[in-house]
Amino acid sequence: MSNEIPIGLAKSGRRAWALDDVNIVPNRRTRAPQDVNLEWQIDAYTFDAPVIGAPMDSVMSPQTAIALGRLGGLGVLNLEGLWTRYEDPQPVLEEIAALTGDEVSAENTRRLQQLYSEPIRAELISQRLAEIREAGVVVSGSLTPQRTQEFYRTVIDAGVDMFVIRGTTVSAEHVAQEGDPLNLKEFIYELDVPVIVGGAAGYTPALHLMRTGAAGVLAGFGGGSATTTRRSMGIRVPMATAISDIAAARRDYLDESGGRYVHVIADGGLGTSGDIVKALAMGADAVMLGTTLARAEEAPGQGWHWGLEAVHPDFPRGHRTRVGSVAPLEEVMWGPSRHTDGSSNLMGGLRRAMAATGYSDLKSFQRVDAVVSPVVQQSR
Template sequence: MNEIDIGRGKRGRRAYSFDDIAVVPSRRTRDPQDVSLAWQIDAYHFDIPVVAAPMDSVMSPETAIAFGRLGGMPVLDLEGLWTRYSDPTPLLAEIADLPAEEATRRMQEIYREEIQPELIVERIRQIRDAGVTVAGALTPQRTAQFAKYVLEAGVDMFVIRGTTVSAEHVSSRAEPLNLKRFIYELDVPVIVGGVASYTPALHLMRTGAAGVLVGFGGGAASTTRTTLGIHAPMASAVADVAAARRDYLDESGGRYVHVIADGGMGRSGDIVKAIACGADAVMLGAALARGDDAPGSGFHWGPEAHHTELPRGERVQVGTAGTMERILFGPSADASGRTNLMGALRRAMATTGYVELKELQRIEVVVAPHQRS
């Protein structure tokens, strides 16, 4: 298992981030125009394998509609500002203007406002009425409380997303969410996560989830490693969960669960490597928060940044790199890998000889540590 000695009394398994690996070209190349980036989960087809992260700095109802029309899968945070305030636009602008030393405290105050069930319904219907696939996200702690409003509004996909999600959460103080029963009783497909290793992923797959999010503390706005000491390098995490998918496919008699890499993918090469390690699609946060039209105005934050008791994230300045469309499809004005993400994925697939995303999952990968500039 590639274990090494940490010291005389502790051994650890070596794990790899996307910076530690590279893909290797095969014996053939392809015309980029022959490459397909299409992805389908359950009955829903998308032109690109990109899920927009449910974060207030990334997704508003308007940007969700625009992102869906660009071919991706938008996910709205149903515990964010858009379901707490009828018009959160001034608050989003305030968050972007806050001095760094005041950001966490003020964000805690802003997010203290109660979630309004009627706003959950209104936001989902707004996106649905625009004719795009609509997905909404809740944390496991609030899923049972607000799920009926999400379903009432006509959501297409239900996302249960937390820093880490377990199929076997144990509590002495409250009845935990029974994921298997909850998913079984729903009429819509569920994506759940995050997880970062084989066994938890296999347990989540057994709940009936259509997709599993892979990631823990790897995003640009996360400080989970420094706060809790917990971190899972993404290349190894995705490969471990892909192995769980393979074994569950045999165990279940052919039921395929999609693996979605979530976190640690700021540049186009990271997306290529995520799929090479076994991901079917990627969930992007910071990469899309750089859009001129993103709600964060060049800043990015997740729910961990305003946790009432133990913040495990920060509001970070990611800057802007053009419209969300340009970030996805170009043209690029530099070689940073932050714009034309899908053009880079298409080019990488053509250069390595693959025309379908599932084919790219079989590509040879080498360990080649590289220090980013």
């Protein structure tokens, strides 16, 4: 039976669901929250929590990446950000936090573009990754596909443990009339470290990315509240459907490859602990968090949040968003919480949801029952 919905005489489309449209249902015996195991393993690395800090300058600095690593997650440093453009980025961060005017101010965007026009310095990439390595946590950095060929050797030589290739939408092979294309299958084959790549928002592109040898695929377009890709480019796939479709690609690739498991990592639109719960219930193995970690008191954005989309020199499609500061990073991750809106004790919320629905580990929790209850949202 087709699930295509007519849009008009010449076009039809699938119905897709956002995380707000779905909820999980407790249909099993409940468990004690302390009996729930939140460990997540990818390649040779095991983490106490299925949380990756998004490679965004408002979220991850070398110090917050270290702090998140010590709290059981994985911090990913943006290797095209302020820490690899400036010897001391703190004055720049303070200037960004102090910008006045409307969030979508053209003057603010122009200033962000100017600040990010400083060239990326390979020696700073090495220096920042070395800072993280010296702390004894898993070292991870991120580049966009456009910069990967230019700087990946510097990243590998610096001793990175895990490499992230993250863009708005990433395909297995980028085609261009000018310049050499980035063939991810050939590129990943040459590397000695696991690679996480994305975004992808559908079954077919995700399957192609899995065939490149990637250890994980990012489901979504990233950026969350700090991106306006839907308005500027007309591109959007609601996250519940995107994650479920990519989880189906993981299942089929597992059979196709004879047992090779590729992790699905939900990336974008995860503002609360409830969103994290539902992303994992839809089939994600872990989550990449931007907004939720940008609210930590230690976050370099100082209560503001933005991504690389906001500083694109030709076509900015994001803006600096006020998210506020709610608690120290440890409280945001593990509590105890002082908030009732799901903005802190993220892992406590996940643990209690799994216990209430009768699951004791993340992999089995992907089988939890769900219902669809659409939320009518006003267009903005």
